[in-house]
Amino acid sequence: MIPELFRDPTFWTVALGSSLLSGVAGALGVFAVLRRESLIGDVMSHAALPGLVLAFLITGSRELPPLLLGAALSSGIGALLAVQIPRRSRIKPDAALGLVLSVFFGMGMVGLTVAQQRPTAAQAGLDRFLFGQAATMLRRDVAAIALAALLVLTLLILLWKEWKLLAFDPVFAKACGLPVGALEVLLAALMVLTVAIGLPAVGVVLMSALLVAPAAAARQWTDRLERMVVLAGGFGALSGGLGTLMSAGVGRLPTGPLIVLVACGLALLSLLIAPRRGLLRRWYLHWRKTHARSTG
Numbered sequence: 052m053i054p055e056l057f058r059d060p061t062f063w064t065v066a067l068g069s070s071l072l073s074g075v076a077g078a079l080g081v082f083a084v085l086r087r088e089s090l091i092g093d094v095m096s097h098a099a100l101p102g103l104v105l106a107f108l109i110t111g112s113r114e115l116p117p118l119l120l121g122a123a124l125s126s127g128i129g130a131l132l133a134v135q136i137p138r139r140s141r142i143k144p145d146a147a148l149g150l151v152l153s154v155f156f157g158m159g160m161v162g163l164t165v166a167q168q169r170p171t172a173a174q175a176g177l178d179r180f181l182f183g184q185a186a187t188m189l190r191r192d193v194a195a196i197a198l199a200a201l202l203v204l205t206l207l208i209l210l211w212k213e214w215k216l217l218a219f220d221p222v223f224a225k226a227c228g229l230p231v232g233a234l235e236v237l238l239a240a241l242m243v244l245t246v247a248i249g250l251p252a253v254g255v256v257l258m259s260a261l262l263v264a265p266a267a268a269a270r271q272w273t274d275r276l277e278r279m280v281v282l283a284g285g286f287g288a289l290s291g292g293l294g295t296l297m298s299a300g301v302g303r304l305p306t307g308p309l310i311v312l313v314a315c316g317l318a319l320l321s322l323l324i325a326p327r328r329g330l331l332r333r334w335y336l337h338w339r340k341t342h343a344r345s346t347g
Contacts, residue, residue: 062299068193069185069291069310072249075200076258077265077287077314078207079242081280084266085218090148091130091239092262095246096255097152098129100159103180103250104166113177115192115251122180123247129155130239159255183254183307186298192251199248203241207280210234215276253307261287264314271325290314 083089102125106117129151136147166177179187207214216224217234225231242262249258269282294310323330 059299062295064190064193065185065188065299065306066292066295068188068196069252069295069306070288071193071196071200071291072245072252073261073265073291073294073310073314074284074288075196075203076245076249076261077269077283077285077290078280079203079238079245080262080264080266080287081269081276081283082214082218082238083242083262084270085276089263090145090152090259091133092242092246093259094133094148094152094155095126095130095243096250096258097159098155099123099126099246099250100180100255101125101155101162102128103255104159104162104177107166107177108162118180119247119250122250123243125155126243126246127239130243156255179254180250181254181256182305183250183252183257185252185295185306185310188252196248199244203245206237206241210237214238218276253311257307257311260311260314261290264311264318265290268314268318268321271321271328286317287314290317 080089080092083091099122102121102123103118104121105125106121107113109121110117133144133148133151136142136151137144142150163178163181213224213229213234216227216229217231217238221231224234245262246258249261253261265283265286266279268286269279272282273279290310290313294313295306297313298304298306298309321329326332
């Protein structure tokens with residue numbers, strides 16, 4: 052079946068779109084992982100659901116532009132609340148993240164139930180945004196993902212030194228006169244954009260995994276930020292391609308969850324076999340040290 056798949060233009064459309072989406076999500080996720088804000092992606096993806104449903108209730112249409120605009124606005128509000136609540140109250144950051152995620156996702160599920168009770172047929176398939184349907188990706192969707200990826204990569208290159216300082220030492224960056232607040236807002240906006248365009252493919256439940264898993268895998272292989280970003284993007288793109296191939300080859304398996312499973316599998320494999328940080332190397336060194344003591 053593999054040669055037949057490679058001649059199928061639909062397969063290449065889905066594979067290209069999934070690889071681009073997973074690649075840009077992995078590259079952006081590096082900065083969330085290094086700043087210990089991995090759960091921000093989870094908050095953003097879950098917080099997108101009420102905005103998406105509200106956009107549908109207002110417009111009555113399942114056209115992607117208004118739905119993704121509503122999702123992006125809701126996602127941005129959720130991320131803003133997750134950051135501001137710990138600063139303006141005694142609630143800890145992890146508790147604020149969990150609170151915002153639960154409240155927004157609960158609101159989204161209630162709104163989804165209300166939308167599905169409408170007497171019209173327009174709401175049919177609206178629940179696909181929960182887990183995504185990458186297999187239905189069209190060329191216009193791939194073009195939108197490609198434009199978003201180009202924007203993200205361009206800003207990463209133009210502001211590389213600023214992003215690097217922000218990731219490792221935001222206090223020093225502020226002392227150098229850099230607009231740390233504006234950079235954080237811009238980084239959050241790029242993540243919101245990535246989450247919004249990824250909803251139709253992998254859904255609100257799984258989108259956060261594409262931000263975290265490739266970055267976590269790349270972290271095991273290198274200590275340099277440049278290589279980590281490239282590796283995370285590569286792992287993400289590989290996950291998108293392999294997940295699409297497995298879904299099309301096996302049949303009747305959802306593409307989005309398979310992409311996430313491949314990404315998590317690569318992260319687990321990296322945790323095991325990475326040359327410097329891998330668990331197998333640590334176990335081997337521990338065994339050799341213990342063996343040397345016992346024989347000495």
